[in-house]
Amino acid sequence: MASTIARIALPVAADRVWQLIGGFHSLPDWLPYIPSSALSEGGRVRTLANPAGEAIVERLEAFNDKERFYSYSILKAPFAAKDYFATLRVKPDGDAASVVEWSGSFTPVGVSEQEITQHFHGIYTDGLSALKEKIMSIPALGIGTFRLQGEVVIDSVRNGLEAGYRVIDTAQIYGNEAEVGAAIAASGVPRAELFITTKIWIENLSKDKLIPSLRESLAKLRTDYVDLTLIHWPSPGGEVPVAEYMAALAEARALGLTRQMGVSNFTVDLMRQAIDAVGAEAIATNQVELHPYLQNRKVVEFARQHGIHITSYMTLAYGKVLGDPVIRQIAARHHATPAQVALAWAMKLGYAVIPSSTKRANLDSNLKARDLKLSDDDMAQIAALDRGERLTSPAGLAPVWD
Secondary structure (H helix, E strand, O other): OEEEEEEEEEOOOHHHHHHHHOOHHHHHHOOOOOOEEEEEOOOOEEEEEOOOOOEEEEEEEEEEOOOOEEEEEEEEOOOOEEEEEEEEEEEEOOOOOEEEEEEEEEEEOOOOHHHHHHHHHHHHHHHHHHHHHHHOOOOOEOEEOOOOOHHHHHHHHHHHHHHOOOEEEOOHHHOOHHHHHHHHHHHOOOHHHOEEEEEEOHHHOOOOOHHHHHHHHHHHHOOOOEEEEEEOOOOHHHOOOHHHHHHHHHHHHHOOOEEEEEEEOOOHHHHHHHHHHHOHHHEEEEEEEOEOOEOOHHHHHHHHHOOOEEEEEOOOHHHHHHHOHHHHHHHHHHOOOHHHHHHHHHHHOOOEEOOOOOOHHHHHHHHHHHHOOOOHHHHHHHHOOOOOOOOOOOOOOOOOOO
């Protein structure tokens, strides 16, 4: 009998990781080389298809929601092994982090113990890496709260949560973190289901101010942590060095105040400096103005080369693209709205989007952009709309754009 175990550490609470794993039946949701599965015997048997189309039949042997693990055996598989038994377990590592373990034991058939052990260890390691990528990814569609104040932002967040949104974007300078927190608290939606982003304002970028300011944001938002914290704008004139505030943000993450960290309104040069300070793998996203009229290709290309996700703000260009003839023609072909087309365009390119709205009908409509499938021709037509039209460039704050 041989055995192996693989582990991966995540800066996410164990309950949240367990929820995202989804149980015995949800493996194809996060394992890229398992394209499909089917359940039988009341959900206790799952039949998976590997990339070669070969069936892998597994039976659930134990499930413990409280202890966060399930165990299973293999009834049929194209593996050189028998007597297979495996366990997937999530262990807490403090209140704000966890370790996922995938272990298995098996008897080799026609191969050495070393060969079959390496085979299964590779499966476990690849699978846990895929799980980490899913958990640490930036959700595609959320609610923005820029310029929304008081009861208006409370209503917008409440309506959004009721409609099914679980991603909320705010910022210290928006002056609405307390209202956002109140709306979340009143909604009854469990914190583990939400993805909350806030941003550090320029006055709080120094190493002695960043973490205290983030703690204040958490108090206003009524949460112990946020899922993503961004540097809202680079320090004007480089007054606070990039290395200083990125190091402070990394310390905030290490303290469990934020799950992930990133930047906003960063040029290629500023991204380089941020990478030099903390490494590209530490930077979850660069949130930038990006819409059909400003497609920001230099920033996008550099970010992609370094594995940094892009979040598009102002995807609708303050509503200007809604009247664009090309966008409207594409919308008519798909029986969609122009807003849905612009949002679907950005998401198809791999960007996250955070449109805001004070109207429930618009919030509901925007959600449908996830289901809109644009053709290659549609995408090419929208790509041709780029004219470098930047709508946000505040004097004394904006960097020298690419």
